[in-house]
Amino acid sequence: MSVTHEVPPATTLRERDPELAEILLAEKRRQETTLQLTAAENFTPPAVLAALASPLVNKYAEGYPGARHHGGCEIVDTAERLAVERARSLFGAGHANVQPHSGSSAVLAAYAALLRPGDTVLAMGLEHGGHLTHGSPANFSGRWFRFIGYGVDAETGLIDHDQVRALARVHRPKAIVCGSIAYPRHIDHAFFREVADDAGAYLIADAAHPIGLVAGGAAPSPVPYADVVCATTHKVLRGPRGGMLLCRAELAGRIDRAVFPFTQGGAQMNAVAAKAVALAEAATxxxxxxxxxxxxxxxxxxxxxxxxxxxxxxxxxxxxxxxxxxxxxxxxxxxxxxxxxxxxxxxxxxxxxxxxxxxxxxxxxxxxxxxxxxxxxxxxxxxxxxxxxxxxxxxxxxxxxxxxxxxxxxxxx
Incomplete structure (x- = not known):
């Protein structure tokens, strides 16, 4: 005996859930009538919003193109390959992973790929502009690794390069992180590469904020210097909220395994497609x-x-x-x-x-x-x-x- 289920007629969100519809409209009004000066926020293009609301939201796709743990991934494989190739081409990277759900997820994967719990990491101190993932005791980074913080000069507010070099020589970190959420100047990636090489350390660039400027040629790229670049796909890049990793080709396997299966499950394929849209627009x-x-x-x-x-x-x-x-x-x-x-x-x-x-x-x-x-x-x-x-x-x-x-x-x- 077959069982039939009544399919509700196609209706608007306002008709199906007026309470939530009003919340969405209220947020729309807030964004339209206030000045959005938050440095980490932006307005995505309509094409990105369309990809986010696409049928790809329905697809479960654990794994990577050609090696998924679910069937029926042939089409979403094409979408992810497109996003990866656009990221590689735009930033001149040997490899790209577009699955991280956020910038913090990307940093977690970079650490997982290169470090082991207890390793020493040199990064900008939180009080000088470092991110939570740069050693906050409330974050996984501060609990799993030994962070040493460098800072900025008291007079100029610029990164104290002499301090960075001295700390690297004393502590011999396994990795050095360059990047900040509140430092308004360009990072000297060549300097950090030199210090990392001298200390025998990996160089991880946290480019969550400037990556959209890098895409447009308005900021120097960390890609030629860093072993791994962690980034977000929103902010100046104007894509969906999410993360991305760029690395040298020889680190591709370690980075991919650190994202899946180590730190994440299935990719959000609608977000991956939206990242592909944003990356194409960022190349214009x-x-x-x-x-x-x-x-x-x-x-x-x-x-x-x-x-x-x-x-x-x-x-x-x-x-x-x-x-x-x-x-x-x-x-x-x-x-x-x-x-x-x-x-x-x-x-x-x-x-x-x-x-x-x-x-x-x-x-x-x-x-x-x-x-x-x-x-x-x-x-x-x-x-x-x-x-x-x-x-x-x-x-x-x-x-x-x-x-x-x-x-x-x-x-x-």
Missing amino acids: GAHAAYAHQVVANARTLAAALADEGLAVITGGTDTHLITVDPGPLGTDGRTARGRLAAAGMVLDCCPLPHGDGRGLRLGTAATTTQGMGEREMRVVATLLAGVVRGAVDPAAARADVRELTAEFPPYPA
Whole structure:
């Protein structure tokens, strides 16, 4: 006896689940009516969103193309091969793995491929701009490995290369990590390669933030220097939230095994396809122009913030990132962030190197995607500084923010 199941008619999400539909619409309104200055966020192109919502979300695909643990993977194999080849071609890498679910997952896989628990790793200290995966005791990295932190010069805010070299010679780490979530200047990858070779260490580049600039030729590439490059596919790259690994060809097997089966199960094939879309767009002249505009906007914004009295760490930026100390305007980072949130200006706090307080970390990737340029960055700086110093009421600034964002919708109709 056969059993039939009633198939609900095709309806909209609002009809099937109005409660969740309203949550999604509320988030859409928030993104459209506030300034997205969070350095790690961006707006993905519609083609990326389409891939994420594609039927590939239904496919289970443990393993790699041609060697899956599930049947019916012939088509998704093609999608993953396409993403891998686009990543290799775009960045000139010997091998690419596009399966990591996040940047942290990519770093975990890099460590798993090259290290063993208890090994010593040299990385930027968290208080100087290092990531949780660079040795935080709350993270797997700080629990499984012995991290030694290097920092930045107290006067310039730039990486203290003499300290890096000295620490590497004393501690002889198994790996050195170069990269940061709050350092606004280019990393000297050649220097870190030299130090790693001198110490007999692997060099791991955490390029989660600058990889989209690298794709557009607006930042130097770590690929020729690092043994493994860990990256995200969102941020300036404008892809789906996820991770990616680039490495030398001879490390391909170790990296792939570290992702699957060691640290992850099945790949999210809709995200892999969306990564392929983003990588194709990142290879275009339009993305190159975008990446350079992101940097131009960040430099203009940094200079304008300095003119308004905020202390800009390192005196400026080479990237999409800006870190500032609001102390000269009479407040701390957490208080400033709260005032700005009330004004519709969304950004993060970050530690201040060699300081007791917290500063502000902001970026220009999302606003540049919206079409804002250097003129708008000066407007943003004036608004931000006025709110931070308490001279402008957040409610009044909120109206100005709405007017500005209305002129530059993230997804024009």
